[in-house]
Amino acid sequence: MNVGRGKAAVRALEALGVAVTVPTLPPSGRAPLSQGMVSTAQERASGLYAAVVDHLRAGKDLVVVEPSTLAMFRNDYEHLLPAERFDSLADNSYEVLEYVFGLVENGADSEVLAGPGGDRDRAVVYHPHCQQRTLGLDAHTVGVLEALGYDVVTSDVECCGMAGSFGYKSEYYELSVDVGRALGSQLREEAGRRVLASGTSCTDQIDSLLDRDPVHPIEFVAPSRA
Amino acid sequence: MSSEESRAGKAARIRAILDAEGEAVAANARHLNDRRYEAIDELGAERYEELRETVRGIKEDAIDRLPELLATVEAAVEDNGGEVYVADDAADATDYIESVCAGLDAESVVKSKSMTTEEIGVNEALEEAGVAVHETDLGELVIQLADETPSHLIGPGFHKSREEIARLFNERFDPEEPLETADELTAFARDYLADRIDEADVGMTGANFVVAETGTIALVTNEGNARKVIESTNHHVAVTGIEKLLPTLESLRPFVELIGRTATGQSAAIYNTLVSGPVNSPPVPFGDPDAERTFHLVLIDNGRRAMREDPDLRETLYCIRCGACNNSCANFQSVGGHAFGGETYTGGIGTGWEAGVHDLESAGGMNDFCTGCSRCEPACPVKIDIPWLNTVVRDRVNRGADPGEFDFLVEGLVPDDEHGGIDRQKRFFGNFPTLPSRERSWSRCSASTPAVTCRHSAARRSSSGSRHAGPSHPGSRSGRPSSIPTPTRTT
């Protein structure tokens, strides 16, 4: 479990003046949906909605760190939940860097976040998660990084190849590695840059392909632990 | 690929295709994908989205009104002096086409590219009836000579490199000078086909779109072979699916503006040919000016009417067969349509087509190559939710298996709702997040990263952009964010 990202997200948001609650939530249904288990995914979606509805009614925003989970809320749940529930969840959920972008655009002090300087790299290469890219949300991450003074290049592949559980299945392992090769060679060309990746699956793929140590952008820019 | 293959068998099959075809497919698909992004950038994200909305609306309406449009096109084509035949299935279609050829004493047919004719197997049927069939589209010629199935929706021979094509031609034709360059291969093919085109009795084309009101077919090509096939014969048979019907000539316009871009990155295909057959263009070689010219529009059902009634598969009928979903798919780029494909159709949308016109087994054998990464969604000009189609088919395949066949790895641990026959591996992965932690030997689990909530009053997105705020971004640079959240902070 990527606890580090969650903690970094909390630190960053609190530093930007946001009051943060971290509930324990049931799974979103991404895993069964990916295996075609639609009934199970529907159950999970209802369960997730029930667990957040009070927060939503209290006017809270739902900020999500894992892009594939966010894609459930903003995309796939349209098929799994009644329209009004999907709308309320989709309208009020945000990718974490999208949210940070909004905060900064609306006046929050970005100085509280970690910019380049000292022993921190200025040059980064960012691999957006595929579903995040489809939602148009890679731009917000790049926006935040550039606002902080980083020099950002973005990868130019459609998918890292891991795709959830796909790359873990023995029959698809070689295909997954082949897909990852394209990303691998792009990242190798950017050997001098720190690698940032939003997705958990992507991080695993980049780790195993390249021996680079990718970090989630929120962990990268969060203020250090006090 | 059969869904009954063992995992090791499947891995071996994929490995073989990766080795033999991966490089050529990747080069072709990635090139077209890159060009697609450029063409959409040239159009501008806003105009692209407008066109998509427009064509989506036209297709929804057209499929809704399909029975009416069928009646309209029949009247219009007959008014023009042609004939329409609506074929229930593949056998019905090929029988009809054979009878047209027999009635004309046709000995040979020249064809331009049509995936629907692949679907119904018309080449084999005609050959069996003693009618020679010559493909004039170069990609189709390549696979005809190699006796292979198409590996891509619009580039049937994309799995072959130039060197492999040269080897194929040199083996089959044994020319005096071995062929090597693309120019030489093309020139050879053109000459080889020229006599066959001249001698052909019947020209067969597909149709990318059919305008019901005027009885017009639209052929979208780059080579000019569809035009040549029509200009060279007295008898034209156009074969396509019933879902291609559009109501009016003006409804065709936005498709002409989009299909070149999403298919190959061209602002428009080189030839958008509108034919309201029978044409009055004198066929070459010029002969008797009073010779009868005929036009037969064969519209294929073959499962499409049933797809129209199916709330999930219906969307497949909006497909304009541009191949953008093939090109934008990372898995497809690597492995191509001989793995990520069924009997006829390839790539993400191929699953919907195979399920609708062939069977669930064929669709099930290919659809696991769709990982739901969603990159095909913004690529699809008609906004089909291709990952959802693949999920629905996967669900149907899960439900289709015999429960008695499987051991449940996690029987008793699985709090799901699924049919007992679901593939064991799928059930394990599908329930992974809910398994007790001792069952999970690795820490990554994308479904259980905690979501974080924040207290804000009246947080809203500032723009009216859709939640899918995603016109395709250029590959290496993210565009400016198209929507900006405006959280307001409590003090």
Next chain:
Amino acid sequence: MSSGRSAPTTDEVARYAERAAAAGIETTRTPREEATAAIGAACRGETVATVLPFDVDLPAGATVDPTTAHLEAADTGVTAGTLAVAEYGTVVVTPTTRKEGSVSLLPERHVAVVRASDVVADMLAGFDRLGEAFAAGRNDAVLVTGPSATADMGELVEGVHGPAEMHVVIVGSEP
């Protein structure tokens, strides 16, 4: 924008020339008095042609209403373009019994002659015009946006089953 009946702005013809060039189509702009010479200059080798349905003479050497032999020996085919779309560089050829279909397809070079007043701004305007033509009974049309090409042999090759060279002469427009 222009209805197509009145003279289009110089901009639209200039835009057409620019977009056509991007699509691999050469263009010549000529005032009406010099049109015949301009068409001649655009032709190469043996030329076959179809009568232009507006008041412009074909160059002297062009064979009108060619036989099969003429057509197959020709290097250049000249036809009218019934309309052109500036945004795309597209020129529309209307096949009729006068053989525009084959004359614009078989020779290696196609020269399409279009009146400046038939250059419209965009596809929407183009389809409006096509709709009018179809309603009047002329319902075949080829929208040509470049020389014939394929990438099926591994790289781009031009002149596959259609002309390798496309040239559009725009008449009634100062260069």
